[in-house]
Amino acid sequence: MIANRSDMAVLKPFRLPAGEPWRFSIWHGVALLVILAVAIGIGEAQAQAAAGKPGIIATMIKWTPLLLQGFALNIAMSFLAMAIGTVVGVPLGLAQISLLPPIRGSSWFVTQFFRNSPWLVLLFYCMLLLPFEVRIGDTIVPLPGWFKSTIGLSLPVMANVSELVRGAVRSIPYGQWEAAESLAMSRRQTLWMIILPQCVKRMTPPWMNLYAILTVATPLTSVVGVSEAMTLTGDILSSEARTELLVPMYLYLLLFFFLYCYPIARATIALEKRFQVR
């Protein structure tokens, strides 16, 4: 996190122009629609030249239900990975500010480990090393590929959430800890009643941003063979075997992601403005 202020009058503040990467703006949508329209136009022209084939738009409409099904899996994976990542990441982050050195050290190590390992390697790791079924008591629970890769995605999310929690706690002025102590509050009371309620507010926008990043990362699972939207697009293209369909189809998929992530980006910006401490 980079503070936008300076104690030194000689230099001006360091300010990166745009917000986070992966934060969609309305211009991305406009550009996407324009390019999609052009690509469809070119494709339609080519399709008309070769008579006897259905138009590009008709083909795209035909496959939309299947694509939506795949996209629903992407969303489900992002939801689940975010939930698991948050549920495990918050305690991990709190362990990072523990007063006991062993707990602090080990949770720091776990966080750094998963923050520093590439997402794709973690995906492979979970995909290949988790069993395809687990036995709980007498029932055998199958672990499908999409679930295993969701676990793989939730590991880096967990590490990032952990860092968010640590950063948020550290960003609360130390005077508040001292003030709480002078009111005879215990460390646990201070943390639960004073520090964490403020942290929730500060953490929500970056947490939502992390969710957007995760959603855009779900197509990575196509590399390890989960049949989500990206894989299905590839399957559709190979079954249609029409080159003029290639660009419109991928743009169409990109449009799905845009339509889903843009409202999240707007909400994040709105929350950031509302929670701004100044």
Next chain:
Amino acid sequence: MALDFQPVWDWFRVLHETSGIKLTIFYDSFDRWRFFNGFLTSVRLMGVCLVASVVIGVVGAWIQGSRLRALRLVTQGYIQFFRNTPPLVQLYFFYFALGSYLKVTTGNGMSVPIVSNFTWAAICLSFYAGAFNVEIFRAGIEAVPRETMEAAESLGYSRLKAYAYVILPLAFRISLPALNNNLVNLVKTTTIAYAIAVPEMLYVANQIWSDESNVPEMMNVLLIVYVSLVGILVWVMGRWERALRVPGYMPA
């Protein structure tokens, strides 16, 4: 003096025989050779992309300060394109779309790509990280007040020399923390070169575990090697960052 590693390799062979941990990359000379080459390819890819992306960043930041509006617009378009599309999609686009045009037909009728997949991965990842670096360096340059430039000029510096000796060193120190974040991210992103069959570590490891069916061992080796590589980079850059920190600026 030539070091003899044979006892080490033998130890891993014994380890396999006694405990079943099958680390063929140590005792099988072919696997060792493959994995080492994969490791070198990964490191080379990381090195090339790190240097190239920083160069792109510096050049781009310089162009963004130019007086020609057209040049500025082109750089802006480049930044927006590479910032806002997934790197995997960029890689596919470069390799499959652009790469399919750049082919020559050799004497025996085979069509051979002019640009190898390693080069495509290097180009694509450098431009991807470079787009972020441009903005990082520009923000750094903008944080240096105009008065500093004027002071340098009043001391008789030429424009270029003032940039080289006064503005850029300051800008670099200011932008280093943001640059670090981006470069660490770049090193992690190099794994996607797997998708276009660049023989880097992940790809080679995949080949080895398919041949030797030692998935758990290879996965652990892979994870440890990657985490150590990134860990070393984070540690070195962190030290450098602290050493170059402008005192009083951006309290840590």
